[in-house]
Amino acid sequence: MDRRKFVVATGVGVGLAGCIDANVDSSGGGTDQSDPGDSNGPTGSGDSSDDSDPSLDDEASADESRGDDGNGDRDGDETDNEDETEDGPDRSVTFHSCTRATVSGTFDADDVAFASTGFYDEGLYGDTILEDGVVFGDDVTAPFSGSVTFEIGNESNVDAGDEEIVVEVPDYGNDGTVITSLTTRRADYMGAAPTHANPHADECLGELEPDGDGDDGTATFDVAGAETNAPVTAGEYLEASVEIENAGGTSGTETVELIVGTDPERVDARQITLDAGERTILTVGYETPPVDNDQEFPVRVETEGDAVTRTVLVYGTG
Incomplete structure (x- = not known):
């Protein structure tokens, strides 16, 4: 299923325009509208409801600690792109930059690791939800202990090693693509919700937004x-x-x-x-x-x- 959505940019910022589902329901002949400010979107809070699948309550019940300082500020020149959070007692999630993120730990059969993105293409904003990632035991071998690295590249690809799995995420937009969140809990995956939001997603997208607040005087x-x-x-x-x-x-x-x-x-x-x-x-x-x-x-x-x-x-x- 193509979950990419496109939004007409208003020039006022992401989230103020109507979100248009690129999959038109042929039976209704219209377009589905969703609220880009929905907390379950790829740049939402990252908290999900466990009642999306009652059979998975035990798996989804572990508390998660958010490792950022609450305001998204960066702490130094060498670490200002990295934010690490805990994903249960045996996993950690790090957003290294706008285009790279890692989840490390132990994964059993049916565990998941997926990325969602936001992008700009010819002045239009769009996103993908759970388009790129792996289901352990189906796409890659389980159990697995190591790291799963997501990075923006040229095409969709999974490179599975003994201790590291690299998921190459296509550059969906000509103007740039940002990894906005990771989904690492089965219950969140079933509800198409993020587990961990990139705390700098809005800032990253702002740098891509036409006539946005990006710093035109900086080389990146x-x-x-x-x-x-x-x-x-x-x-x-x-x-x-x-x-x-x-x-x-x-x-x-x-x-x-x-x-x-x-x-x-x-x-x-x-x-x-x-x-x-x-x-x-x-x-x-x-x-x-x-x-x-x-x-x-x-x-x-x-x-x-x-x-x-x-x-x-x-x-x-x-």
Whole structure:
């Protein structure tokens, strides 16, 4: 089911225009209207009602603590895009940036991890609800212990590793796409509701909104997609190619880094300069160290405000 919705932008901000369901009911011949201010929307409070499925009360009864400070303020230059919350005793959720989020913990069969988005396309606002994600035991193996990373990329894709699952979320809008919430509880999934709202979703969307309040004087380097030459044999050169776009309103220079391993280590860094709206393909890499056994580990390419992650395999020489 195509759950994307489009809204005519009013120039006054997200939430003031009528939300138009892109799926027209052929029997009624009209369009379904919904209130974009509904708290169950992708940028709502993140709290859901357990009575959406009485059989799941036990699963949905765990209290969740919200790790933000209540006003959405960012705390520092290096961490101003990251907000971590708890999802029960064994999971944590982090919104690293407007386009990347992670849920970490243990997942059993029928557990879920899905992302919802908001986007602008040719001046129109739209959203997706639970379009991108996985059902454990159906889409990926269960039980699973590790992290599920959602990131905006070029296409819909799921890359499942032993300790990390990467869900690539398509860039639905030509003007940009934001991960607005994650749904990680079965009861919320059944009710098409968010479990965790991105506390900076409104700010992120404001930067994309035509004639909005975004800072046109700031360079913002976004990372999309990631192609590697893995698998490689230990001692060979491992490369990752990504698309870097300056989504800000002015030219700028940033350092793009390649981070590898479960114990993260920076192995390459490149400085690039882009004009506003300019894109480029950048390749980073390093010579893998000699190992006897096969190794599977994450590699991450990141800018100051965005990152993409892939799981790679290096064959041992023993």
